[in-house]
Amino acid sequence: MMKIAVDAMGGDNAPKAIVEGVMLAKKDFPDIEFQLYGKEAEIKKYVTDENNVRIIHTDEKINSDDEPVKAIRRKKQASMVLAAQAVKNGEADAIFSAGNTGALLAAGLFIVGRIKGIERPGLMSTLPVMGKDGGFDMLDLGANADNKPEHLLQYGILGSFYAKQVRGIDNPRVGLLNNGTEETKGSELTKKAFELLKGEATINFIGNVEARELLNGAADVVVTDGFTGNAVLKTIEGTALNMMALLKESILAEGFKGKMGALLLKDGLRNLKNEMDYAKYGGAVLFGLKAPVIKTHGATGPEAVSYTIRQIHTMLKSDIVPQLVAQFDAREEKKAN
Amino acid sequence: MMKIAVDAMGGDNAPKAIVEGVMLAKKDFPDIEFQLYGKEAEIKKYVTDENNVRIIHTDEKINSDDEPVKAIRRKKQASMVLAAQAVKNGEADAIFSAGNTGALLAAGLFIVGRIKGIERPGLMSTLPVMGKDGGFDMLDLGANADNKPEHLLQYGILGSFYAKQVRGIDNPRVGLLNNGTEETKGSELTKKAFELLKGEATINFIGNVEARELLNGAADVVVTDGFTGNAVLKTIEGTALNMMALLKESILAEGFKGKMGALLLKDGLRNLKNEMDYAKYGGAVLFGLKAPVIKTHGATGPEAVSYTIRQIHTMLKSDIVPQLVAQFDAREEKKAN
Numbered sequence: 001m002m003k004i005a006v007d008a009m010g011g012d013n014a015p016k017a018i019v020e021g022v023m024l025a026k027k028d029f030p031d032i033e034f035q036l037y038g039k040e041a042e043i044k045k046y047v048t049d050e051n052n053v054r055i056i057h058t059d060e061k062i063n064s065d066d067e068p069v070k071a072i073r074r075k076k077q078a079s080m081v082l083a084a085q086a087v088k089n090g091e092a093d094a095i096f097s098a099g100n101t102g103a104l105l106a107a108g109l110f111i112v113g114r115i116k117g118i119e120r121p122g123l124m125s126t127l128p129v130m131g132k133d134g135g136f137d138m139l140d141l142g143a144n145a146d147n148k149p150e151h152l153l154q155y156g157i158l159g160s161f162y163a164k165q166v167r168g169i170d171n172p173r174v175g176l177l178n179n180g181t182e183e184t185k186g187s188e189l190t191k192k193a194f195e196l197l198k199g200e201a202t203i204n205f206i207g208n209v210e211a212r213e214l215l216n217g218a219a220d221v222v223v224t225d226g227f228t229g230n231a232v233l234k235t236i237e238g239t240a241l242n243m244m245a246l247l248k249e250s251i252l253a254e255g256f257k258g259k260m261g262a263l264l265l266k267d268g269l270r271n272l273k274n275e276m277d278y279a280k281y282g283g284a285v286l287f288g289l290k291a292p293v294i295k296t297h298g299a300t301g302p303e304a305v306s307y308t309i310r311q312i313h314t315m316l317k318s319d320i321v322p323q324l325v326a327q328f329d330a331r332e333e334k335k336a337n
Numbered sequence: 338m339m340k341i342a343v344d345a346m347g348g349d350n351a352p353k354a355i356v357e358g359v360m361l362a363k364k365d366f367p368d369i370e371f372q373l374y375g376k377e378a379e380i381k382k383y384v385t386d387e388n389n390v391r392i393i394h395t396d397e398k399i400n401s402d403d404e405p406v407k408a409i410r411r412k413k414q415a416s417m418v419l420a421a422q423a424v425k426n427g428e429a430d431a432i433f434s435a436g437n438t439g440a441l442l443a444a445g446l447f448i449v450g451r452i453k454g455i456e457r458p459g460l461m462s463t464l465p466v467m468g469k470d471g472g473f474d475m476l477d478l479g480a481n482a483d484n485k486p487e488h489l490l491q492y493g494i495l496g497s498f499y500a501k502q503v504r505g506i507d508n509p510r511v512g513l514l515n516n517g518t519e520e521t522k523g524s525e526l527t528k529k530a531f532e533l534l535k536g537e538a539t540i541n542f543i544g545n546v547e548a549r550e551l552l553n554g555a556a557d558v559v560v561t562d563g564f565t566g567n568a569v570l571k572t573i574e575g576t577a578l579n580m581m582a583l584l585k586e587s588i589l590a591e592g593f594k595g596k597m598g599a600l601l602l603k604d605g606l607r608n609l610k611n612e613m614d615y616a617k618y619g620g621a622v623l624f625g626l627k628a629p630v631i632k633t634h635g636a637t638g639p640e641a642v643s644y645t646i647r648q649i650h651t652m653l654k655s656d657i658v659p660q661l662v663a664q665f666d667a668r669e670e671k672k673a674n
Contacts, residue, residue, distance in 0.1 A: 130579040130580075130582075130583050131579070131582065131583050131586060142516055145516060145522075145523055145524040145525075145527075146524045146525055177568065179479055179482060179563075179564055179567040179568070185482075186482055186564075187482040187483045187564045188482075188483055190482075190564075210571055211567070211568045211569075211570075211571035211572040211575060212571040212572070212574055212575035212578075213575065214572070214575060215575055215576060215579045216575070216579065226516075227516055227523075227524045227527075227565065228564065228565055228568050230516040230548070231514065231516070231548045231565050231568060231569050231572075232548075232568050232569070232572050233548075234547055234548035234549040235548040235549070235551070235568075235569045235572040235573055235576070236572055236576050237549055238548060238549035238550065238551060238552055238553070239552060239572070239573050239576040239577055239580075240576055240580060241549075242467040242468075242552045242553065243467075243576075243577060243580050243609065243613075245467075245468065246467050246468050246608075246609050246612055247584075247606075247609055249468060250604070250606070250608045250609055253608075261597075261599070261600070261603075267587070269584075269587070271583075271587045271590075272580065272583050272584055272587055275583055276580070
């Protein structure tokens with residue numbers, strides 16, 4: 001039986017969306033025990049099937065505007081903190097939250113803890129490749145503001161493992177986000193990272209990729225520092241949202257003709273929206289920790305919650321974390337000798 | 338009479354698109370002398386009005402795949418190099434090219450030369466604010482792979498000057514691209530740059546802006562390092578292109594219904610495309626040099642060329658470069674005392 005610790009109080013629509021998502025996922029995964037941390041009375045309202053569900057009551061929770069590290073240290077009874085503690089104590093195998101991202105990163109680092117040998121866990125999401133099935137895994141999306149070349153090498157190894165084990169891609173192509181495709185291009189950071197990635201035998205490094213080609217599927221895994229990754233992810237989101245809004249506005253401005261057009265195009269537009277929606281791949285993984293620590297968007301609905309539980313299920317089933325621990329142990333040993 | 342040195346051989350459609358663009362612009366600007374550098378016989382084909390046009394013949398040109406710095410040093414008779422030399426010698430007031438970007442950056446730095454006190458000229462474009470008139474100026478978009486905090490301060494001053502003098506914005510809002518809006522957020526680079534920008538009395542610094550808000554007009558001037566700026570610009574382009582392509586594909590997949598819808602939506606889609614097209618603001622300025630050095634896209638057409646000439650005309654008329662020289666001279670003097 002897998003055990004997932006769920007921060008039932010995290011996110012804009014908590015606990016409703018979280019618990020409803022758990023109920024959805026329960027149907028597909030009878031091999032999961034769900035531990036729901038939060039206000040029992042509120043949670044209970046949405047529990048339609050108590051089988052394999054445990055509620056661990058607590059009144060305290062972390063708010064979206066709490067200062068992350070302080071919140072983790074001071075709100076010892078917060079639902080997120082208790083869920084992370086359960087993972088640390090071996091009572092749960094993974095933690096899931098839609099709450100304060102910074103606080104979850106802090107809980108991951110300080111309570112769950114890093115895999116030995118991984119210096120800076122990275123935030124990773126599977127982003128959409130447009131017009132095709134599948135997506136690409138990108139990290140770090142912002143867990144760190146400054147990264148060293150060695151971190152980027154570790155992201156290459158982590159991302160490659162994930163693409164293989166969780167997304168089922170044979171020999172995933174690992175690319176380094178850079179300001180040009182030529183080998184000589186780049187900042188001091190990316191030039192050094194290029195050399196490290198090129199020298200790494202366990203991954204299929206294909207060289208530099210440019211931001212313009214990401215959504216075309218230039219690589220299966222894209223490695224970057226947290227500052228750039230954060231900027232790129234938010235730029236994709238901002239551009240997509242703006243274009244959808246503008247398209248809507250243009251249609252309305254056209255009056256009847258536009259509305260007729262939009263009606264006829266409805267499926268096409270919905271298709272476009274679906275393509276851009278990467279919630280289907282699950283949440284963002286804070287990767288490099290001793291257990292899966294997964295974040296979904298604060299505004300998430302029950303369906304996205306259930307996708308994330310499917311993702312955690314695959315991660316646990318594939319034993320990716322124990323394999324990573326073994327891999328990095330071996331690397332540390334090699335370094336020591 | 339203003340004098341603009343034009344690299345007539347740069348870009349995918351040269352010299353046709355370039356010379357046709359010049360002919361378009363000539364109608365609006367009888368106060369410009371155009372110096373067209375390149376193959377006389379080819380250029381002449383498209384010159385429909387010889388008034389205020391001088392052709393300076395040369396057989397040599399820089400190709401898009403030439404190694405930039407080498408090309409500038411070895412191809413001494415290339416159209417781009419001769420145009421830059423004309424600016425250096427005071428025979429022209431500005432240079433314009435749609436050719437090899439790296440080579441133009443090198444020609445700008447090594448031939449035209451930096452304004453005293455400006456360490457690292459930045460590449461700046463006016464990008465669209467969607468659904469509204471106007472745009473925002475962003476720099477550095479990739480002239481540099483690594484920047485120091487002081488460079489970002491200088492970009493703030495340069496961008497603010499441009500927004501005021503060329504785009505006519507009173508008291509332009511200068512924002513620092515960062516991974517969060519709070520003052521404490523950021524990398525080592527952005528934290529230090531924040532302090533410098535905050536302490537600069539000559540600009541209206543409004544603090545951090547996030548990549549998600551750029552196209553919403555979060556600031557009139559957005560300051561960033563060249564690596565991040567390059568990634569953000571290419572992400573905007575890649576996302577927009579992918580969404581347009583996918584929308585088209587969705588429409589075709591819908592068959593008759595989709596085609597009818599698309600027909601009815603045509604004006605709306607064209608509107609969207611226009612909003613995304615920032616060629617109307619002119620080309621990219623390599624900013625911080627002793628004269629305007631302007632690059633337009635290699636695939637540019639005559640209309641975009643004429644927009645760029647209008648931009649150069651405004652830059653020259655507003656005396657922005659002499660003003661910047663005076664401003665940075667004063668800063669250097671203050672530093673020395």
